[in-house]
Every structure is written in structure tokens, then in C-alpha cells.
Amino acid sequence: MKPAVCLLIAILLLALGSPALAEDPPPAYGLSAEEIAAYPEPAVEALPVNEKRMYDRWYQQALDKLDIFDAPNGTVTASLDKGFNFVTALQAVDGWTEINPGQWVRSELLKETGYIVSSLTGVLLPADGLPYPMAWALVNMYPSRFPGGDPAESNGLIYRYTRLNLYATVELEGEIWYQVGVDQWVHQYHVAKIIPVERPAEVDTHLWFSLDLYEQVLVMYEDAQPVFSTLIATGLDRWPTREGLYNIYFRKERDNMSGGQVGDDFYFLEEVPWTMFFDEGRALHGAYWHDGFGYRRSHGCVNLSITDAHFLYQRVADEMGTRSSPDREHGPAVYIYSSGVYR
DSSP states (O other), X not given: OOHHHHHHHHHXXXXXXXXXXXXXXXXXXXXXXXXXXXXXXXXOEEOOOOHHHHTSSEEEEEOSOEEEESSTTOOEEEEEOSSEEEEEEOXXXXXXXXXXXXXXXXXXXXXXXXXXXXXXOOEEOOTTOOSSOEEEEOSOBOOBSSTTOOBOGGGOOBOTTOEXXXXXXXXXXXXXXXXXXXXXXXXXXXXXXXXXXXXXXXXXXXXXXXXXXXXXXXXXXXXTEEEEEEEOBOBOTTSOOOOEEEEOOEEEEEEEEEESOTTTTOEEEEEEEEEEEEETTEEEEEOSSOOOTTSOOBSSSEEEOHHHHHHHHHHHHHHHTOSSOOSSOOOOEEEEEOSSOOO
């Protein structure tokens, strides 16, 4: 082969290259390893898990319609229609479970649910603020190495409810990606971000709350200072938690809740803990029947972990000077809004 022909072939090969070499590497985004090492995790104080409050009741789910007897093998005195129903049991004897004094049901129709009770706890926020926004991971996930990339198992597994710094933000084709570590990026749908808001002019209480329906995050404030935040679970589209400004008007340490239509969405929840009503029948309260915080899933109430619900209830009780409220009171303001479009 002539030297000129060899030279031409070599130039063409260099120009074309292999497909792997022709593809440009992704651009560099976000903070450097040195910057991240200077602030590796959010400077917040998590509430200790309150196991005493989490397990002070024996929670049981009803698997079918319940006939309620006055004693084991006794007389039926009432019934509970089939639905999403939970009771708190007192004792079990020879295949029977007492759910209230003098009320017994067949144990085979109940399911133990203590394992569902969430150990999630919120965080106390520093007075001088956070250098980077904080978020919770909503799912177990492998972060991508760059915005828009595929999950990389070699990049380490981030567990659900892990507290994350959001070091940088990149928008790609209308989608938001957050940097959570060195070469670690996650999609906005997989995290819930704390977004403190300015105190609305209409808020007339020292202690108040903001609830972001998009992020599913609650923030508690003392005047203009955010002091605490946690994940919540608010109403589904069919039973929405309504945006607006409200005030807590009634508090009760335990309250039975029921609603819906038999055969459709009927539910009965016994001894719902740490209830604080703010909008008709909608309340802030603890939820012992799920561990799905960070997502909408309720009938309009604002579900909290039991640890968080007790903490907030105690804080409001201290503010109001009573453990439970009179028939109606003007309690802390509850400001409900959406920072984005929930999908």
C-alpha cells in the first residue's frame, strides 16, 4: 500500500474514532469533594425515637367484619363493618381478644400490626440556619454519578429516611436533580426537601406550622424562626388536605376516627394518638397503621409518626397551658400550601 494511502486511512480513523471515545463525558456539576467534606451531613438534631409512646397500645388490624361479644363465647352486642379498621387490644384469652372493657372479638379475625409503627423522627433546626437545604430520602436508592444518569450500584445505597444535604441543583429537560455527595445525584421525586417560608401576615400566633403539600414536609416556627421539621402524609386527591390558613381549634390525646362508605372506603381507627384539629374534621395526628411518610395517603388529615405527633402535641400543650383543649380554642396557626405540582 502506498504511504499516502496509509496516511489517509490513519487520519480517517483518528477523526472517526470508536463510539466509546467519540462520546463526550458528562460535564462537571456541583460541589467538589473538598467542599462536601467540609460539611458532610446536615447539622440538625434528630428527635430520639419514643418507643414508650410508639408501643403503649397493642395495635391490631381487623381482617373482616367483626362481631363484638360481651364475653368469650358470649352474646353479640355490636358489630364493626368490614373496612380499613384498626383496634387496640387489651388481652387475648383462648382465641378471643378483648378490644375494650367488656368487648371481645375472635382473635383469628385480627392481625398483629405493631411492626408497622414508624420509627421516623423529625429534626430540630439550628438557630443560624443550614448552609445547604436538607431533605429526606423517600426510597432506598442508588444515586447516579451525574444528573440524568442511571442509578449506579457502585455508588452506594442510600436508605429511605436518610437525611441528606442538597449541595447543588441542576435542571435537565424540566426535571430537577440534586447533588447529595461526591458524584452522587438523585431525582427530586426521590427526596422531600425542607423549604422554610416567610411568616404570612395573617398568622397571629407565636407558634405556627407550615405544611408543604408538594414536598410533604411540615415545619414548626416560633415567630419567624423555623425550629423543627419532619415528613408528613396528607390527603389523597379524593380526600384532599385543603390549602389555606387555619388555627388548631381542638386537641385530644386519643380519639377514635371513622368515615367513608361501607364497601368503598370505610375506615375505623381506634385511639388515634395526639390529635389536633384545624380544618373541620381534619387533624394533625399520629399514625400507627403505616410507615409511608413523605407521600399522600390519608383521608385529609395530616399523618405524623407517633414520636413526632407526641412532640408537637406536647409543644402545643406547653404553648396553650393545657393538655387537652376546651370545646373550642384559638391555637397555633396552620398554613398549608404547595411549593410545586404534586405528581
